[in-house]
Amino acid sequence: MLPNLSDDFERLGVRLRYATSDPAKLREAYLAAHPQESGDLPGTPLSIFLANDSELNRHFEITYASLEETNAGVAATALEKDEGRNLLQNLVRIDFVDAQRNIDDEEGHRSNKLSSAFAGFYQKNLEQPEVAEEAHKVIEANNQQLNEHYAGQFAGIMNVIRGIGIPSVNDRELKIVSTLNPEAALRGNTDLLYVDNDRGHELPELYNGLGFKNLIYMAIQAKHYHSQWVRTAQNRPLCQIIFIEEPEVHLHAQVQQTFITNIWDVIRQSADAEDAGDCIPQLIVTTHSSHILDATEFRKVRYFRRCLLEGEEPGPGRILNATEIHSLRDFQPTAVDVEDQQATQEEALAFLKRYLRLTHCDLFFADAAVLVEGSVEKLLMSTMIERAAKRLRASYLTVLEVGGAYAHRFDELLTFLKIPHLVITDLDSVEPDGRHPVCRADTEGALTSNASLKNLLKVNSVAQLIALTPAQKHNAAQDRYITFQQDISVEENGANSVMRPRTLEEAFVYENFQLFRDKKLNLDLTIPAEFDEAYNEIYKYVKSDSFKKTDFAMDVLASEADWKVPAYIVEGLEWLENRLHPQTSAGQA
Numbered sequence: 001m002l003p004n005l006s007d008d009f010e011r012l013g014v015r016l017r018y019a020t021s022d023p024a025k026l027r028e029a030y031l032a033a034h035p036q037e038s039g040d041l042p043g044t045p046l047s048i049f050l051a052n053d054s055e056l057n058r059h060f061e062i063t064y065a066s067l068e069e070t071n072a073g074v075a076a077t078a079l080e081k082d083e084g085r086n087l088l089q090n091l092v093r094i095d096f097v098d099a100q101r102n103i104d105d106e107e108g109h110r111s112n113k114l115s116s117a118f119a120g121f122y123q124k125n126l127e128q129p130e131v132a133e134e135a136h137k138v139i140e141a142n143n144q145q146l147n148e149h150y151a152g153q154f155a156g157i158m159n160v161i162r163g164i165g166i167p168s169v170n171d172r173e174l175k176i177v178s179t180l181n182p183e184a185a186l187r188g189n190t191d192l193l194y195v196d197n198d199r200g201h202e203l204p205e206l207y208n209g210l211g212f213k214n215l216i217y218m219a220i221q222a223k224h225y226h227s228q229w230v231r232t233a234q235n236r237p238l239c240q241i242i243f244i245e246e247p248e249v250h251l252h253a254q255v256q257q258t259f260i261t262n263i264w265d266v267i268r269q270s271a272d273a274e275d276a277g278d279c280i281p282q283l284i285v286t287t288h289s290s291h292i293l294d295a296t297e298f299r300k301v302r303y304f305r306r307c308l309l310e311g312e313e314p315g316p317g318r319i320l321n322a323t324e325i326h327s328l329r330d331f332q333p334t335a336v337d338v339e340d341q342q343a344t345q346e347e348a349l350a351f352l353k354r355y356l357r358l359t360h361c362d363l364f365f366a367d368a369a370v371l372v373e374g375s376v377e378k379l380l381m382s383t384m385i386e387r388a389a390k391r392l393r394a395s396y397l398t399v400l401e402v403g404g405a406y407a408h409r410f411d412e413l414l415t416f417l418k419i420p421h422l423v424i425t426d427l428d429s430v431e432p433d434g435r436h437p438v439c440r441a442d443t444e445g446a447l448t449s450n451a452s453l454k455n456l457l458k459v460n461s462v463a464q465l466i467a468l469t470p471a472q473k474h475n476a477a478q479d480r481y482i483t484f485q486q487d488i489s490v491e492e493n494g495a496n497s498v499m500r501p502r503t504l505e506e507a508f509v510y511e512n513f514q515l516f517r518d519k520k521l522n523l524d525l526t527i528p529a530e531f532d533e534a535y536n537e538i539y540k541y542v543k544s545d546s547f548k549k550t551d552f553a554m555d556v557l558a559s560e561a562d563w564k565v566p567a568y569i570v571e572g573l574e575w576l577e578n579r580l581h582p583q584t585s586a587g588q589a
Contacts, residue, residue, distance in 0.1 A: 001014060003066060003068035012066070013066065013067030014088065015066075015067055015076055016063070018061070019061075020059050021061045030049050064080075064081065066079060089237065090235055091237055091239070092238070092239055092240070093229050093237040094240075094241045094242075094243070095225040095241070096243045097218055099245035136181075139180050139181060143179070143180055146178035147177050211255065214249055215255065215259075218263065222242060222263055222267060223270045226242070226267055230271070231274070240279075241281060241282045241283075242283050244285045246287060246288065247263075247287065247289075248291070257291045260285070260296060298352075298353045298357075300328075302326070302327055302328075303325070303326040303327075304325055305323065305324045305325075305419075307320055309321050324418070333345060334348070335348065343409075352409060352410070365398075366397055367395045367420075367580055369398045369414055370422045371424065372424050372425075375549060376552060377401070377504055377569075378399050378401045380553055388569065388570045388573050389573035391581040392573065392580065392581075407423045408455040411452075414478075415477075415478040415480070420576065420580065421480050422480075422482075422575065423572075424568075425482065425484050426484060426503045428503075430447050431446065440500070440535075441462055441485065441502040445463075446461075446463070448461070450484075456482055457472075457482060462500075466486060466500070483568045483569065485504075487499070488511055491513075492514060492531075497535070499531075502539075503542060504569075505547070505552060506539060508563075508566055511565075511566045513527075513534075521561055521563060523541070
C-alpha cells in the first residue's frame with residue numbers, strides 16, 4: 001500500500017469501489033436477455049436484469065487501489081484484486097451486527113432464538129481444552145445415567161424384537177445409549193429461562209420483551225466478535241471494526257440513551273477477560289435515534305445527507321441518488337462578537353454541543369429546521385403549519401427554541417450540515433439613544449437589539465429591516481430564510497391604522513384585533529376604543545411582567561376561534577414549504 005519507499009507516511013489510504021468489471025460484457029449480456037425494441041433500449045430496466053440469477057455478482061466486483069496524497073489531490077494506484085483483498089484482511093477485521101436481527105422465541109430460518117445465540121457463542125469461544133474436558137466429564141456422567149434408564153425402559157421392546165428373530169443368533173445385540181456432547185446439549189436441548197428467585201418462578205424465553213432480547217443479543221455478538229479477533233493465533237488483523245446497525249430497535253428511550261456506554265462496558269470486560277487490554281475495536285453505530293446521538297461525543301458524529309448527483313440541477317420531484325457525508329470533527333464555528341455577545345470559537349462550539357445534547361439531537365434526522373424566538377412560537381408552530389402551510393405536514397421538521405440572541409450561532413452548523421432552515425425572530429425595537437431602552441417598534445430611529453438580525457442581515461435599524469424585500473431575507477448559499485414582524489393594517493368599523501409589532505404576541509393581537517376585541521380570544525385586557533391608545537396599551541401589556549406568554553399560547557390553542565397566523569410567519573412557512581415541496585408546472589408538489 002505504500003505509494004513509494006522514499007517518504008515517511010503518517011497515513012495510508014486505500015479505496016474500494018464496487019463497479020462493473022467489464023461494461024461491454026454487461027451490455028452484451030443485458031441486450032441478449034432483453035433485446036432492443038425498434039432500436040430503442042429494452043423495455044426491461046437494467047436494474048431488473050441485474051436482480052435476476054446472480055447477474056449483479058457476475059458483472060460487478062470490488063476493485064482495490066492504494067492512495068497517495070499529492071499537490072494535485074489524491075492519486076490512485078490499482079491493486080490486483082486478490083492482493084488488495086488480502087492486504088485489507090490483514091489490516092482490518094470487520095464484523096456486522098445487522099439491523100434485521102429478527103429476535104424471536106421460535107426457531108425458524110429468519111429468527112434468532114437467544115438460546116441458539118448462547119450455543120453459538122459456546123461453540124466458538126468456550127470450546128477450549130480445559131473447558132471441553134470439564135464439560136465432557138459432566139456430560140459423560142449424564143450419559144451413564146441415561147444408559148441405565150434406557151436399558152430399563154426399552155427392555156420390553158427389545159424382547160419383542162428378539163422374538164421376531166432380530167438380531168439372529170450370530171448377530172450383535174442391540175443397545176440404546178445416550179450420546180450427548182456439550183455442543184449438542186447446549187444447541188438442541190436447552191432453553192433460556194427468566195427466573196424469579198424470590199417466588200421460584202421460571203418463565204420461558206417468550207415471556208420477555210423483544211427489546212430485552214435485542215439488547216442481550218447485541219451484547220453476545222459484540223463479545224463474540226471481539227473474542228474471535230483477540231484469539232486469532234496467526235496474522236491477526238491490526239484493528240477491528242464492529243458495525244452495529246440501528247441498535248434502537250425495540251429499546252425504550254432510557255435504554256437507548258445508555259446503549260453506547262453499556263456496549264463499551266461489554267467490550268472492555270471482554271478485553272479484560274482475554275487479558276488483551278490494548279485490543280479495543282472501533283464501533284460504528286448507524287442509528288435514527290436522537291437518544292443514542294445524545295449520548296455520543298459531538299466530534300464522533302458522521303452525518304449522512306442525501307443529495308443530488310454532482311452536476312444535476314435541482315427541480316420538483318428530483319430523486320436524491322447520492323449521499324454526502326459531513327464529519328462534525330471538521331465543524332469549526334467562527335467567534336461571535338455582536339455587541340454584548342462575545343464568544344471565542346471554542347466557547348461557541350461548546351455552547352452548540354451543550355444545547356444539542358440537552359434538547360435537539362433530533363436535528364440530525366430532520367428535513368429542515370425552524371429556529372424560533374421562544375416558547376409561544378414553539379407551542380403554536382404545529383397549528384400554524386396546519387393553517388398556513390399544509391404541505392409541510394409531510395416533512396420532518398425540528399423546531400429549535402433558540403431566542404433572538406442565539407439563532408446566528410446555529411446558522412453556521414445548519415449551513416455546514418446543509419439543512420434548510422427558517423429563522424423566525426422578533427424586531428426587538430429599542431431607543432436609538434442612551435442605554436437603548438425598549439420602545440414601540442414605530443418609534444422614530446428605533447434600532448433592533450436582536451443579535452441574530454444584526455449578525456445575519458447586517459442591519460440594525462428597524463426602518464431598514466422593515467424595508468427589506470423577501471429576496472434580501474433569503475440566503476441561497478446558506479439555504480436560510482429569516483423573517484420578523486412587519487407592519488399590520490388593523491381595520492375596525494371602516495377605519496384602519498397601521499401597527500408595527502416588536503414581538504410575536506403583539507403581532508398576533510394586531511392580526512386578530514377583532515377577535516380580541518370581541519373576547520373570542522383572551523388577552524386579560526380591555527382594549528381602548530381609539531386605535532393609537534389601543535396600540536399603546538397592547539404594547540405596554542405584552543412587555544409587562546404580568547403578561548404570561550405560555551398562558552397566552554395555551555389560551556390560543558384552546559380557543560375555537562378562527563384566528564389568523566401572523567403574516568410574517570406565513571411568509572417564512574411558505575418559503576420553507578416551497579423549498580421542501582416545490583410546485584410543478586401543473587401546480588402539484
